[in-house]
Amino acid sequence: MGRRPFRQPIFHKDDGSVVNTPRAESSRKAEERQRTKIPAGSGPKGVLVYVLQQRRLLTGKNKEQLKVICAAEGVEYTTKAPMIEKIIEGRVKIAYEGFVFVPTPSPPSIPEEEDTPGNCMAHFVCVWLRQNLVDCMRLRNQLWYEQRSSHLRLLYDKCATLCFVALAILGEKLGKENYDDWACRCHLEPGWEHSGLHVMTRIRGIPGIPDFLRNSRNVPRVLPKHWMLELGKQIVRIASYLRSSYVVDKCELEGCWDLQLEGEDEAYLFYLNQWFLRLKNFVCIPIDRNTADTLVVCPVLYRHYLDMSFNWNLSFRAVNYGESDVLFRMREVFLDLSLHKLGKWDVGGRFEEAYVLPKHKDLSRWRPISPTCTEPTRLASSRAATALNALLFALAANTGFNLKAVMHVLPGMQAMDRDFRQKHYHDLVPVSFDVKDMFVSLAHTDVLRAVD
Structure with missing residues (x-):
């Protein structure tokens, strides 16, 4: 039988933390168990201090360390914030199980x-x-x-x-x-x-x-x-x-x-x-x-x-089933098209609530807002948009007008004017379009036909 490794006593720092430092000749198993221990104080204030210390400890961990902790404590690995909450909840239940905090009566004299x-x-x-x-x-x-x-x-x-x-x-x-x-x-x-x-x-x-x-x-x-x-x-x-x-x-x-x-x-x-x-x-x-x-x-x-912007708008398609069914069908199409190679499907994704905002110059025109911050395909969409912008910027400067910044508008127009003068173009009619309003006004089938 091997000897039990000798462990140093626990020392308390001035800030309340506890450091457990094993000796250099301790076993490998003891070194793997080396970590910062947090004591569980008594009373409601002790519980809150314990929760704060646990949060600081877990927030400083990286992804791999959190996966190991989740596997050891039986917590499902999801995103970082809810996963830390579940770990802290389990540790609080273990540390304070059966505890009942009874408030002490106030002293008759006025305290400091x-x-x-x-x-x-x-x-x-x-x-x-x-x-x-x-x-x-x-x-x-x-x-x-x-x-x-x-x-x-x-x-x-x-x-x-x-x-x-x-x-x-x-x-x-x-x-x-x-x-x-x-x-x-x-x-x-x-x-x-x-x-x-x-x-x-x-x-x-x-x-x-x-x-x-x-x-x-x-x-x-x-x-x-x-x-x-x-x-x-x-x-x-x-x-x-x-x-x-x-x-x-x-x-x-x-x-x-x-x-x-x-x-x-x-x-x-x-x-x-x-x-x-x-x-x-x-x-x-x-x-x-x-x-x-x-x-x-x-x-x-x-x-x-609202009806004009969404229900009666040809750019949007009305469906008669719930959000969960829509997400399920979206995921099937997402996997069938192998779009998961661009970015994984966000399991916790959902649809935000749509609304409309009036325009500042014309209150009779309203802008439909469809938030996609939590949409499950946002990672793949952002990568596809990045690749599309890279292709557009790779084109010759005189073949397009895709800008990286507003400061490039004036030099681009001056270069275009010089090019037109050299080619002796006289009958030119400049036209400006509102891209957002144009895509909202177009029917969804027309957009797909133009892309194909």
Whole structure:
């Protein structure tokens, strides 16, 4: 029987990390087990510190190291972010299985400023916000007012406070609600600019509109008391996930906000609600991705432009089956054409929600937007586009007008003018085309016929 290798004792550093350093004469098996160990502290604060340390450790690993960890801990290897979350979740369950954290009663005497409940809760919220930012952003489409579809913005400042702010003026997305439930209420605002029978006006053209609603960058405030309940629910949710019976005190929640301006905020919110009640019956969208202006349009008119841009457009083909069936058929065609040689199929890919934006110069023309950031064939498409651009740039300069930068427009036109003068061309008619609008207006069959 071989001797058990001697191991050095565990030394604690000043920053709280633990280093386990074996001796030089230890066995190969002991050297393979050499790694940085992270102790599991007690209490809710210890759990959060443990999760932070695990995240820093796993984020620094490369792809091959993460594959080894996944194989050892029985975690399916996918993309890096969700895989790290699953590994941390499994390690937390193993380290704290059966633990129940009971909050200690507050001492009768007033503690020092650094240990007050408000500061402790602020630190707790700070750590929670860093690790659960994605989960928080999922709540951005939930409004307190009648659960209407709109946008919520998450604000996080140096004071470690958490608040959700409703952006009623950016409700361009109607969500998953039925369009038939949106009735036309244009008769309630006869003084607003109309397009035919329905309201369509820039927000700066509304009579009496306040300055803080004239563009989509300004963020209206909301009373802190509306979000204390939401913050308490999130803390209880995290505690229940960690099998903790932590009880949230109202005084601890109040320590995260400055309640001295409550009277001013109530007056501000009352004034803001008046405009929110007027704007909630309409769709408010940025004009052509221009954040300095917002268009207020009737939902019936917005649906009409959606149908014109997608359902009634020959460039798009309507299907009667769901997204999963479309992705399944796409994958079959993708593999049959051997396009996986250009780039692999993204298993987690999906379709984004399409929408339309009005053009800045002509509000009667709307641009269809079909996001493809998460489309499963984006890798193969990007490589094909790169190869196509390389072929175009390999052509002679006088045979095409494909530019790498806008700064090459003027020299290219001057060279073309000299070439035409040398060939004595006199009857030339210059014509410019909007390529994006041209491809949207063309039928899909015409595009395929031209390519073939």
